[in-house]
Amino acid sequence: HVGAAAEPEVQVGQHVLKGQLLAKSQGLISAPVHAPTSGTVVEIGHFTAPHPSGLPVRTITLEADGEDRWLETVVPIDPLQTEPQEIAERVGEAGIVGMGGATFPAAVKLKFGLNKINTFIANGSECEPYLTCDDRLMREHPRELLDGIRIILHAVQAKQALIAIENNKPEAIMALREAVAPFPHIQVVPLPTRYPMGSAQHMIKILTGLEVPADGHSSDVGVLVHNVGTVYAIHRALRYGHPLVSRIITVGGGAMGEPRNVEVPIGALLSDVVAFCGGFKESPARFLVGGPIMGQVMPSAEVPIVKGTTGILALTAAETDEKFPTPCIRCGSCHAACPSGLLPLEMLAHIRKDSIEKAVEFGLADCISCGCCAYVCPSYIPLLQYFNYAKGELLNRQYARQKVEKTRKLVEQRRLRLVEEEKVKAEAKAAAAAKRKKVSQATAPSQSSDSEATS
Numbered sequence: 001h002v003g004a005a006a007e008p009e010v011q012v013g014q015h016v017l018k019g020q021l022l023a024k025s026q027g028l029i030s031a032p033v034h035a036p037t038s039g040t041v042v043e044i045g046h047f048t049a050p051h052p053s054g055l056p057v058r059t060i061t062l063e064a065d066g067e068d069r070w071l072e073t074v075v076p077i078d079p080l081q082t083e084p085q086e087i088a089e090r091v092g093e094a095g096i097v098g099m100g101g102a103t104f105p106a107a108v109k110l111k112f113g114l115n116k117i118n119t120f121i122a123n124g125s126e127c128e129p130y131l132t133c134d135d136r137l138m139r140e141h142p143r144e145l146l147d148g149i150r151i152i153l154h155a156v157q158a159k160q161a162l163i164a165i166e167n168n169k170p171e172a173i174m175a176l177r178e179a180v181a182p183f184p185h186i187q188v189v190p191l192p193t194r195y196p197m198g199s200a201q202h203m204i205k206i207l208t209g210l211e212v213p214a215d216g217h218s219s220d221v222g223v224l225v226h227n228v229g230t231v232y233a234i235h236r237a238l239r240y241g242h243p244l245v246s247r248i249i250t251v252g253g254g255a256m257g258e259p260r261n262v263e264v265p266i267g268a269l270l271s272d273v274v275a276f277c278g279g280f281k282e283s284p285a286r287f288l289v290g291g292p293i294m295g296q297v298m299p300s301a302e303v304p305i306v307k308g309t310t311g312i313l314a315l316t317a318a319e320t321d322e323k324f325p326t327p328c329i330r331c332g333s334c335h336a337a338c339p340s341g342l343l344p345l346e347m348l349a350h351i352r353k354d355s356i357e358k359a360v361e362f363g364l365a366d367c368i369s370c371g372c373c374a375y376v377c378p379s380y381i382p383l384l385q386y387f388n389y390a391k392g393e394l395l396n397r398q399y400a401r402q403k404v405e406k407t408r409k410l411v412e413q414r415r416l417r418l419v420e421e422e423k424v425k426a427e428a429k430a431a432a433a434a435k436r437k438k439v440s441q442a443t444a445p446s447q448s449s450d451s452e453a454t455s
Contacts (some may be wrong), residue, residue: 001095001103003029008060014041017071019243021059025092029107031307032095034243035071036265039064050270050289050306054299062267073241079151084114087155087238089224094237095244095307099229100134100198101290106230109219112158119208120158122149122231124165124172125191125198131311133248134228138172139179145228147296148235149186156224161186162207162251163228168193175210195293196370200225202339214366247290248309251277254319255284260417264305270312271301282422284314285322293419294384323380333384340366344373344383351390356397359390367391414448 006023010016016035023033039062048057077085092107100123122145128135138145149161163180165173167190180186189207190383191197201212203225210221218225231246236242252259256441257278264273270289274280288295289303290310324332342363350358364387371384 001031001097001105001405003027003031003105005058006030006033010041010044010045010060012041012044015039016041016062017069019071019073019245022062025095025105026429029105029108030095031097032093032243033060033266034095034245036245036267037064038064038067038069046300048303050296050298050303050309052297052299059304070242079238080154082154082238084155084157085111087151088114090115091155091234093243095231096230096233096237097244097307098227099233099307099310100227101294101308101310103306106226106234109226110152110155110223111218111332112139113158113224115157116219116222117224118160119205119224120152120156120161121165121200121203121223121225122161122228123198123200123203123225124169124176124228125203126169127166127193127195127197128293128295129195130252131250131291132252133250133261133310135169135172135226135370137232137248137342138169139175141232142172142175143369144235145176145231146179146183147187147239148231148233150183150236151234151396152224152226152231153185158224159185163188164191164203164207165189166191166193166197195316196339196368196372197320199339199368199370203370214363233387244307247307248311249273249305250313252311253284253288253314254316255280255282255314256312257281266307267304270298270305272304273305273312274301274314280314282316285317286313286315286320288313288315293375294369325381326379328379328381331378333376333378337372337376339370339372340368342367344387347390348381348383349385351386356390356394364390364394 004026006025008023009021016022017038018035019034020035022035025032041060042063043061045059047061048054049057068124086429088110091110092105096106097103098106123218124134124138126132149163150413153161163176163186164408165188166175173188173190177188180188191206197203200218203219204221204223205211208223210223212218212221233244248261248263248264250261257280260277262273262276264377287298289298289312290296292315295311295313328345330345338344340363346362347359348365350362367387369384369388374381374383377383
């Protein structure tokens with residue numbers, strides 16, 4: 001998830017039940033982690049992250065006992081009769097994050113959206129090729145999604161909801177229209193099948209005519225957007241007390257044995273999911289987590305499913321049609337294709353010079369990482385990878401500045417503390433000296449009287 005990593009609440013050797021808290025969230029932008037099944041904690045260490053770098057991250061390894069036994073939970077009260085603040089708290093405790101891939105803690109949006117949101121949008125566009133997990137979810141669980149939408153409307157006190165679905169999903173549109181028929185303030189809105197329709201900013205513009213300001217949030221224009229997977233997770237958390245321990249993903253690609261949509265526990269290895277889906281028909285030319293455009297190439301299949309995993313793709317050489325990059329011909333195709341109206345060529349030039357801050361001035365922060373620029377580039381320049389690198393580098397520099405500032409504050413606090421301690425010591429020393437002087441003055445007259453008496 002986005003934000004601070006959760007801190008372990010369990011110990012090696014401890015037996016846990018499905019849904020039990022494994023790691024506690026840290027700070028506002030964070031999310032807890034729960035056991036995806038029952039079993040024993042065998043290690044708290046590091047494991048390869050589902051990231052192209054192949055670097056390890058802190059991980060809790062659980063050995064399943066095969067029972068898949070749930071932790072007994074108190075059946076929650078009717079969420080539609082619950083205070084909005086409590087709904088946000090329950091969503092936070094359930095570890096629910098953006099299931100479309102952004103993985104931003106859902107509770108934060110609910111807390112800050114209270115009494116500020118007029119329209120809630122359930123994002124079911126799922127515009128990237130190959131991915132169909134949201135489509136299946138909308139077809140098979142329309143009433144659960146309706147319930148989740150009503151809970152979210154109550155949580156932020158919004159007036160209306162729109163369910164945005166691309167018009168290439170007629171079964172999902174039909175199922176949800178039937179489900180929402182008794183609720184006129186909830187509407188299903190078909191969208192053109194055009195990538196990247198799933199972008200929240202562009203969806204808001206199309207559906208409401210409102211434009212989210214640069215460096216702003218959708219709540220600034222009175223709109224809240226959640227992926228339908230997030231809506232479904234909120235329904236399960238509020239109605240059954242179940243935290244986010246599994247999700248539906250698409251397993252596909254020409255090299256996959258039996259492509260399908262499956263519900264998998266968070267933390268399951270990609271290799272196990274691939275084996276469950278018939279293994280590889282042939283060695284994949286590219287193995288991705290996510291979609292073919294915004295997805296990331298994995299170093300191996302021995303990495304876990306995480307909350308933001310939308311799919312696993314094993315693509316053949318014919319599907320990837322990989323080309324080697326050549327020098328830019330300054331044709332401007334990237335600019336014409338950018339849905340945000342940015343200047344990818346200018347940003348690239350500054351990133352190559354390591355002038356990340358200059359790239360920000362040209363709109364790096366507004367880049368939605370859709371990959372349209374790279375897709376149309378006749379020189380096959382990996383623009384998306386450059387921009388993702390720059391965003392990561394920018395984040396690292398921000399962390400470094402924050403660390404320096406935190407260190408500076410700690411040094412200053414220590415200096416002030418030492419000054420205060422010296423002041424207290426000096427005052428105590430002065431008080432002791434004054435006390436001795438007072439005692440000395442009090443005893444001096446009596447000694448003088450004694451001397452006179454002796455004479």
